[in-house]
Amino acid sequence: MRKIKLKILEKKPSLFTRLTLGILMFLLAASLAYAVWSLPTQALGLSAEVAKNVEMSGVSNPVTAVLLNYRSYDTLLELGVLLLALFGVWSLGGVSANKSSFVNPILDFLSRFLVPVFILFSGYLLWVGGFAPGGAFQAGAVLAAAGVLLFLNDWQLERKYSGFSLRFVLVLGLVLFVAIGFGFVFLDRVFLEYPPQLAGGLILLIEAAATLSIGISLAALFLGRDPSVKSDSKIDTGVHK
Amino acid sequence: MEEISILLLFDVLVGLTLVWLAWQTLSSLDLFRAIVLFIAFGLLMALAWVRLNAPDVALAEATIGAGLTGALFLSALAQLSASTKRKDEENKIENS
Numbered sequence: 001m002r003k004i005k006l007k008i009l010e011k012k013p014s015l016f017t018r019l020t021l022g023i024l025m026f027l028l029a030a031s032l033a034y035a036v037w038s039l040p041t042q043a044l045g046l047s048a049e050v051a052k053n054v055e056m057s058g059v060s061n062p063v064t065a066v067l068l069n070y071r072s073y074d075t076l077l078e079l080g081v082l083l084l085a086l087f088g089v090w091s092l093g094g095v096s097a098n099k100s101s102f103v104n105p106i107l108d109f110l111s112r113f114l115v116p117v118f119i120l121f122s123g124y125l126l127w128v129g130g131f132a133p134g135g136a137f138q139a140g141a142v143l144a145a146a147g148v149l150l151f152l153n154d155w156q157l158e159r160k161y162s163g164f165s166l167r168f169v170l171v172l173g174l175v176l177f178v179a180i181g182f183g184f185v186f187l188d189r190v191f192l193e194y195p196p197q198l199a200g201g202l203i204l205l206i207e208a209a210a211t212l213s214i215g216i217s218l219a220a221l222f223l224g225r226d227p228s229v230k231s232d233s234k235i236d237t238g239v240h241k
Numbered sequence: 242m243e244e245i246s247i248l249l250l251f252d253v254l255v256g257l258t259l260v261w262l263a264w265q266t267l268s269s270l271d272l273f274r275a276i277v278l279f280i281a282f283g284l285l286m287a288l289a290w291v292r293l294n295a296p297d298v299a300l301a302e303a304t305i306g307a308g309l310t311g312a313l314f315l316s317a318l319a320q321l322s323a324s325t326k327r328k329d330e331e332n333k334i335e336n337s
Contacts, residue, residue, distance in 0.1 A: 125300075133296035133297045134300065137301055138301055145308055148309070218305075222309070222312055222313055222316060
């Protein structure tokens with residue numbers, strides 16, 4: 001691999017700039033340190049409230065309860081942000097496929113062994129999120145890691161799946177989340193409020209869909225282009241002649 | 242008492258190494274080195290989250306922060322080096 005260096009940093013800025021920046025940074029660090037030191041040592045926070053109501057949330061892991069029930073709006077928006085990021089990457093036209101004819105046999109062997117384990121582990125993280133550390137984002141990231149391994153081995157998504165099917169899975173998490181959130185609005189509840197007796201199942205359903213969407217989105221971000229666009233038709237962005 | 246002081250020493254060491262790694266990552270002129278340092282930073286950060294009793298955040302940091310972001314950076318660097326190589330070759334042809 002060729003070494004790429006940041007040319008912009010090779011010229012040192014003037015003493016005045018460095019001094020000014022140094023003073024500003026020192027002031028920032030000092031105010032941050034002051035803020036941290038003046039924090040109350042015995043903060044009440046909302047953890048008592050969370051612990052008190054965790055039985056109503058449908059899960060016993062307080063983190064999952066916060067992410068998928070009390071503050072599920074944040075998680076919903078996170079899914080939206082991830083999807084938007086992918087749209088952004090795709091709309092740039094994508095990079096030309098990195099055709100490497102050489103596939104490392106060790107990597108090939110290892111990923112045949114590891115990808116099923118990753119998928120299994122992703123399912124485990126999703127399931128365990130209800131009562132122990134885990135959850136949709138972690139499970140999705142492990143799923144995406146399986147995808148990255150496959151892409152490193154020149155694996156390609158079959159063309160018949162790269163159109164509608166791929167897009168369906170990509171938006172599934174967000175659509176299901178919004179649909180369930182709005183569904184109960186018609187049953188005299190507020191947006192994203194679940195009835196306590198159904199909450200556990202609903203959270204698992206949303207998390208399962210979100211895991212799929214997150215995993216496929218992150219893997220697609222690694223690929224860096226829309227797989228339904230022909231990879232050999234190089235899109236010239238016009239940046240270089 | 243002995244055990245607490247050892248853990249405290251470990252925490253201080255992790256904290257200092259994190260700051261040092263962050264500085265090295267930001268000030269490195271070689272982008273490949275910066276990415277490797279960034280991944281190391283992410284993994285150590287995950288350890289710090291575990292020490293702060295936040296295993297959920299630690300999991301997310303290790304998988305997304307260190308693993309996937311690192312892979313994304315490396316693939317971007319490969320694309321970048323391929324495109325600058327192409328540009329250099331084109332410049333060479335133009336100059337000759």
